[in-house]
Amino acid sequence: MAIKDILLLGDPDLFESSQPVEEAELEQAVRTGRDLADTMERFRYKRGWGRAISAPQIGVRKRIIFLKVDEPWLIINPEVSDPSDETMEIWDDCMSFPDLLVKVERHVSFTMKWRDENWELHEKRIEGLFSELLQHEIDHLDGILAVSRAINGNSFALQSQRDKIPGAVFANNPAAAAV
Ligand SMILES: [Zn+2]
Numbered sequence: 001m002a003i004k005d006i007l008l009l010g011d012p013d014l015f016e017s018s019q020p021v022e023e024a025e026l027e028q029a030v031r032t033g034r035d036l037a038d039t040m041e042r043f044r045y046k047r048g049w050g051r052a053i054s055a056p057q058i059g060v061r062k063r064i065i066f067l068k069v070d071e072p073w074l075i076i077n078p079e080v081s082d083p084s085d086e087t088m089e090i091w092d093d094c095m096s097f098p099d100l101l102v103k104v105e106r107h108v109s110f111t112m113k114w115r116d117e118n119w120e121l122h123e124k125r126i127e128g129l130f131s132e133l134l135q136h137e138i139d140h141l142d143g144i145l146a147v148s149r150a151i152n153g154n155s156f157a158l159q160s161q162r163d164k165i166p167g168a169v170f171a172n173n174p175a176a177a178a179v
Contacts, residue, residue, distance in 0.1 A: 001031075001034040001035060001037075001038050002035050002038060003035075003038045003039050003041075003042045004035050004038075004039045004058035004059070005058070005059075006039060006043065006053075006057050006058060006095050006096060007056070007057055007058070007059060007096055008096055008097065009094075009096050009097040009100075009145065009147065011096075013056065013059065013061075014056065014057070014096060014140075014143065014145060015143045015144075015145070016056065016061060016143045017061075017141070017142050017143045018054075018055060018056050018060075018061040018062050018063050018064075018140075018141045018142075018143075019061060019062055019063065020062075020063050020077050021062050021063060021064060021076050021077055021115070023119055025062075026076075026117075026119050029062060029064050029076055029117075030074070030117050032055050032058075032060050032062065032064050033064060033066050033074040033117065035058060035060075036053045036054075036055065036058065036064070036065075036066035037066050037068070037072060039053060039058055040052075040053045040066065040068065040095070043095050043098075047095075047098055049093070049172050050095050050172075051067060051068060051069055051133060051172065052065060052066065052067040052068070052133050052134070052136070052137050053065070053066055053095060053137070054066075054137045054140035054141055055141075056140055056141065056143070057095065057096055057140060063076065063077045063078065063141045064076055065078065065134070065137045065138070065140075065141070067130075067133065067134070067137070069129065069130070069133075074116060074117045075112075075114045075115075075116075075134075075137075076114060076115040076116065076117075076119075077114060077115050078112050078113070078114040078134070078138050078141070079112065079113045079114070080110050080111070080112060080135075080138060081110070081111045081112075081113070082110060082111045083107040083109075083110040084107045084108045084109045084110065086107070086108040086109075087105045087106060087107055087108060088105070088106055088107075088108055088132070088169070089103060089104070089105055089151065089169070090103070090104060090105075090106060090132055090169050090170070090171050091103050091157070091162070091165065091168050091169065091170045091171060092104045092132070092136060092146040092149075092171045092172075093146075093159070093170075093171060093172050094136070094145065094146050096145065097145075097147070098159070099158055099159050099160070100147075100156065100157070100158065100159065101156070101157045101158070101159055101162060101165075101170070102146045102147050102149070102150050102155055102156055103150065103151050103154075103155035103156075103157075103168075104146055104149040104150065104151060104155070105149070105151055106131065106132045106135045106136075107131065107135065108127065108131060109125060109126060109127040109128075109131050110125075110126055110131065110135070111123065111124070111125050111126070112124060112126050112134065132171050133171070136171070
């Protein structure tokens with residue numbers, strides 16, 4: 001277990017696609033999950049927010065996501081299907097560009113298949129809070145950043161200016177996330 005450096009916007013590796021985890025690599029994937037947990041914990045301590053992180057953000061090009069809202073959740077090889085026609089607009093943030101907010105459009109819900117830390121396969125309809133969070137993280141696995149999904153040229157704001165954005169819905173509420 002170790003705290004890793006989080007790759008920052010401008011690092012070309014963030015735009016690379018990640019490879020699926022093979023069953024024989026499960027042990028290593030679980031170790032990567034612990035590194036992700038430690039790295040995110042450190043980020044939360046410093047910045048007061050952060051609920052999910054992907055392996056490529058710490059330089060590991062494997063399809064692994066670690067998420068923690070209430071319980072820790074390790075997601076290996078997520079696959080998306082049946083995204084809802086209904087979408088939402090949201091001001092998104094990212095640990096790879098922590099001072100920036102980007103307005104993006106996300107599906108309200110989708111179906112996700114994934115493997116867990118025991119290599120068991122799961123399938124679930126993902127909605128609400130987890131929906132935008134996981135669409136963001138799965139994008140990372142495909143080398144897509146929220147800045148690439150900006151709705152238009154006016155879809156950028158500094159975190160310090162968030163109170164000035166009229167009627168904004170934020171992906172991350174630092175006050176809530178700090179609990
Ligand atoms: Zn991100």
